[in-house]
Amino acid sequence: MPRVWEVPVPDSTRVRDARVAAEEAAALAGLGESRTAAAALVATELATNLLKYAEDGRLLVEVVPPPSAPCGHGDPAPVVQMTAVDHGPGIPDVAAARRDGFSTSGSLGAGLGTCRRAADEFHLHSVVGRGTVALARVGATAPRPGAVRADDAALPYTGAVRAGGVTVPYAGAEYSGDAWSWAGAGEQVTLMLADGLGHGREAARASSAAVETLHRSARLTPTELLRRLDTALRGTRGAAVAVAQLDLRAGRLRFCGIGNVGARLREGDTWRHLLSRPGIVGVHRPTTLPETEVAWAADRLLVLHSDGLPSRWAPPGAAALPTAADPAVTAALTVRDTGSSASPVRDDTTVAVLTPAPPDRP
Structure with a gap:
């Protein structure tokens, strides 16, 4: 189930909690x-x-899929x-803050430099x-070079793609009812976000079942996958799902969704809504499931989100969500900029992002 460790850091006692969370996540991974130790x-x-x-x-600590994953492996x-x-x-x-010796508090200034050296990936946006988002990933081995690619350089879009996301559990709960994942099959990449009905363990059980089904059925079209998910989630609370x-x-x-999940596609400087049909996967599936099909190009950026974001959320401009940023950083910026301690979320919140890989990433 999608375990998330959320560690507010108002005082020094929570630094130990952050370390313990990382150790527990490492054991799970x-x-x-x-x-x-890293x-x-x-x-x-x-x-x-x-x-x-x-x-x-x-600090949010999660076990997630890597941002780059070759298809068919x-x-x-x-x-x-x-x-x-x-x-x-x-x-x-920001560039100076990455270097050892930089400090504005009189310390040795090794913190962010340590993160950059110890992690497989380290990203900083401020x-x-x-505010600031600092994101690091640590895997079992050093990341394998190469993201998902098309084979033919003469085709409309042949760049690499990356996917990432962040999840914030409702009220600091141990488990989130939201889950996201992505899978490759042949020359197709499928990104999915599932929002289990309600929150807590039972909601997490529904979204976990959706993730497991995705990885067994990555070759299906979005419509076919949602039909299979409807069968797989029977006996659970059900979920809203975007594919x-x-x-x-x-x-x-291609996009298809059921329930209260949001999808926005950025095309250059404009945003397009990708609409889902009313219903609950595993409980009440619509009779018809039309797919939306649009072009993908190097300036596209796709955001899927659960209803933990405010209902009036509107995507910011390109400067606030840069296409070249790591997708999970983009997701974290979206979550941060739509909430604060003064206006806490009322449900689990997940944002998942699909974006072209920047040119300097093979």
């Missing part, structure tokens, strides 16, 4: 001793930085993802006055 070190440094510099800071090993999110004050010089499938050879994205 099957990491060995050295990689577990995850624990990164979590400790991220929590310490939140304590020193952040406003309304928290089975399910990749999960990784431990640690995301430090805060609402300010922001870092004026805007003065708005987006990218055909890398054709450069086409």
Whole structure:
């Protein structure tokens, strides 16, 4: 089930909690001793930085699929993802903050540099006055080079794609009723977000069943997958589910969804709603399930989200959600900028993002 460790860091006692969360997540991901130690070190440094510099800071620790996964090679090993999110004050010089020796508090300034060295991936996004997202991933081994690619360079879109997401459990619960995952089959990539009805363990059981079904059925079209999910989720509470499938050879994205899940596609500077049908997968499936099909290109960015985001949420401009950013960073920015301690979420919240890989990532 989608276990999430949410660790607010208002005082120094929570730094230990962050380390323990990373160790528990590493055990769940099957990491060995050295990689577990690396995850624990990164979590400790991220929590310490939140304590020193952040406003309304928290650390999210999850076991997630890696952001790059070759098609047709089975399910990749999960990784431990640690995301430090805060609402300010922001870092004026992000490049300098990555280097050892940089400090504004009189410390040795090794924190973020340590994270960069110990993690398989480390990403930092900060805007003065708005806050910072620092995200690190640690897996069992160093990440395998290469993301999902199409074969023919003459086709409409042949770049790599990456997927990522973040989940915030309702009221700091141990389990989230939301889950996201992605799977590859041949030249198709399928991204799915499932929101189990309600929250807690039973909601998590429904969304977990959806993820398991996705990985057994990645070759199905979105409509076919939703029909199979409807059967798989019977006997659970059911879930709202959004499915987006990218055909890398054709450069086409197909979408189909059931229930209160949101999907927005950015095409250059504009956003398009991808609409879901009313219903609950596993309880009440609509008779007809029309798919939306659109072109995919290097300037596209897809955001799937559960109803934990405010109903009036509107995507920000391109500067706030840069296409070249790591997809999980984009997801974390979306969650952060739609909530605060003054307006807590009323349900589990998950955002999953599919984006072209930046040119410097093979």
